[in-house]
Amino acid sequence: METLLNDFSPGLFVMQTVILLILILLMRKFAWKPILNSLQEREEGIESAINLAEQARKEIAELKSANENLLKEARVERDNIVKDAKETATKMVEDSKNNAKIEAEKVLASARHTIELEKAAAISELRLHVASLSIEIAEKIVRTELSSDDKQKALANKLAEDINLN
Amino acid sequence: MKNTKQYFSLFLGFIFMIITTFSFANTAAHKDAKHEESHNEGPIDTPEKINAYIKHHLQDAHSFVLYTDGKTGKHVGFDLPVILLDGGLHVFSAAKFHHGEAVVESNGSYYKLAHGKIYKTNKEGHLRMHGEHPSNFRPLDLSITKSVLGMLLTGLLMVIFFSALARSYKKGPIPTGLGRVLEPLVLYVRDEIARPNIGEKKYKKFMPYLLTVFFFIWILNLLGLTPLGFNVTGNIAVTLCLALFTFIIVQFSANKEYWGHIFWMPGVPVPMKIILAPIEVLGMFTKPFSLTIRLFANITAGHFVLMSLIALMITMKVAFGPVASTGMSLLLSTFIFVIELLVAFLQAFIFTMLSSLFIGMAVVDHDHH
Numbered sequence: 001m002e003t004l005l006n007d008f009s010p011g012l013f014v015m016q017t018v019i020l021l022i023l024i025l026l027m028r029k030f031a032w033k034p035i036l037n038s039l040q041e042r043e044e045g046i047e048s049a050i051n052l053a054e055q056a057r058k059e060i061a062e063l064k065s066a067n068e069n070l071l072k073e074a075r076v077e078r079d080n081i082v083k084d085a086k087e088t089a090t091k092m093v094e095d096s097k098n099n100a101k102i103e104a105e106k107v108l109a110s111a112r113h114t115i116e117l118e119k120a121a122a123i124s125e126l127r128l129h130v131a132s133l134s135i136e137i138a139e140k141i142v143r144t145e146l147s148s149d150d151k152q153k154a155l156a157n158k159l160a161e162d163i164n165l166n
Numbered sequence: 167m168k169n170t171k172q173y174f175s176l177f178l179g180f181i182f183m184i185i186t187t188f189s190f191a192n193t194a195a196h197k198d199a200k201h202e203e204s205h206n207e208g209p210i211d212t213p214e215k216i217n218a219y220i221k222h223h224l225q226d227a228h229s230f231v232l233y234t235d236g237k238t239g240k241h242v243g244f245d246l247p248v249i250l251l252d253g254g255l256h257v258f259s260a261a262k263f264h265h266g267e268a269v270v271e272s273n274g275s276y277y278k279l280a281h282g283k284i285y286k287t288n289k290e291g292h293l294r295m296h297g298e299h300p301s302n303f304r305p306l307d308l309s310i311t312k313s314v315l316g317m318l319l320t321g322l323l324m325v326i327f328f329s330a331l332a333r334s335y336k337k338g339p340i341p342t343g344l345g346r347v348l349e350p351l352v353l354y355v356r357d358e359i360a361r362p363n364i365g366e367k368k369y370k371k372f373m374p375y376l377l378t379v380f381f382f383i384w385i386l387n388l389l390g391l392t393p394l395g396f397n398v399t400g401n402i403a404v405t406l407c408l409a410l411f412t413f414i415i416v417q418f419s420a421n422k423e424y425w426g427h428i429f430w431m432p433g434v435p436v437p438m439k440i441i442l443a444p445i446e447v448l449g450m451f452t453k454p455f456s457l458t459i460r461l462f463a464n465i466t467a468g469h470f471v472l473m474s475l476i477a478l479m480i481t482m483k484v485a486f487g488p489v490a491s492t493g494m495s496l497l498l499s500t501f502i503f504v505i506e507l508l509v510a511f512l513q514a515f516i517f518t519m520l521s522s523l524f525i526g527m528a529v530v531d532h533d534h535h
Binding site for chain 1: 226335370
């Protein structure tokens with residue numbers, strides 16, 4: 001301890017104090033302040049750049065999701081439209097088919113009716129014709145049958161026989 | 167990190183203790199007069215001379231000696247200016263001391279150099295010995311000593327390097343060249359030392375001090391590992407000055423809660439408060455004391471061990487022969503040198519770390535009370 005105290009040099013202590021004080025002030029002015037400021041500026045720059053990048057990334061993601069939503073909506077819309085169109089088309093075809101069927105049936109029915117009528121008319125006409133024909137034929141036959149006396153007698157006999165038989 | 171440091175301090179402290187015990191045992195046997203002569207006479211080849219040489223190295227010096235020719239006693243290096251404050255300013259070259267052999271007259275006063283210290287003497291240069299040390303008056307020695315030169319050199323290096331780094335930010339956000347090495351260190355001090363210990367809000371105010379101290383200590387420690395032979399941070403005056411800076415900063419930036427915790431500890435009964443107050447006041451002063459001693463002892467021990475291991479070459483020559491002793495010395499001193507490189511950083515880190523911790527304790531907001 002005595003050696004230690006003896007080795008202590010007050011002069012060196014004073015010199016060291018002065019040198020250290022000057023050094024701290026010098027370094028603060030010419031080195032530490034500019035260095036630390038530059039470092040801080042750089043760090044803030046890096047941080048803001050990172051934040052900006054992050055923000056941009058988020059924005060892009062948002063945009064992407066918005067786009068996707070839009071696309072999805074559009075797809076749904078398209079599907080709906082197509083579905084509607086299909087439905088409408090099917091309905092129209094169905095409708096027209098039905099209409100055609102009804103129309104055809106109507107036509108058919110009226111045709112049948114006409115045919116019936118024509119047929120009835122034809123039948124009645126034919127009947128009339130046949131009746132007149134048979135009258136004519138009967139007239140001709142009668143006329144032939146009754147063309148001679150023998151034949152008139154024979155007929156009269158035969159009719160008489162029929163009546164008798166009855 | 168802290169644990170590693172403690173183990174190293176323990177380890178080095180242990181070696182330091184062993185070696186110093188032996189060295190004091192040795193020096194006790196030899197009287198001071200002989201001791202002084204050993205600096206200049208013949209080659210340094212005995213344990214006593216080696217011890218004296220190491221002790222001499224650990225002290226501050228008024229001349230910068232790179233090499234001494236043992237045979238002729240000729241010193242290769244240069245002398246530094248001596249500035250004394252003793253009823254006026256005395257300025258002369260340390261060359262006039264002739265390494266402690268001559269008495270220097272300046273403005274009617276006489277001075278003599280002994281064990282790296284300047285004493286005021288009479289015309290004949292008589293030193294009144296009091297135990298191991300002269301009891302003559304010691305004037306305030308503001309000389310540009312070896313340590314002061316080291317500090318000036320370090321300061322110059324720091325200003326050059328870091329103002330270059332500061333300028334390089336004007337060219338672009340990323341420094342080039344040396345700045346690329348220095349920037350991570352600055353960031354390290356800011357993010358690993360200051361921020362966690364002082365707190366996000368208040369750390370900025372203390373950054374200039376912490377950064378300056380960190381690089382100052384580290385560069386000085388590294389300078390001490392060069393063959394230039396600086397031992398600045400192994401000077402108790404230097405480490406005390408550094409610790410006092412921290413102490414003063416802590417006291418002046420302390421808030422109400424800090425003083426409250428010292429003089430009237432909250433949350434304990436009144437009798438305890440009275441008992442705790444003096445302990446806490448003592449704690450205020452043990453903190454800078456521990457800072458002083460830790461740095462001083464670590465660096466001194468490092469220099470001591472390294473030089474002792476280098477000296478193994480000579481001390482073990484008789485026992486093992488020149489080749490084995492040189493090899494052993496080389497191996498061990500290389501090993502210790504690498505550890506010392508780590509310790510150089512570690513001590514700078516620990517000093518800055520503890521400084522910021524103490525500052526942090528003084529400025530913290532106790533919102534949990």
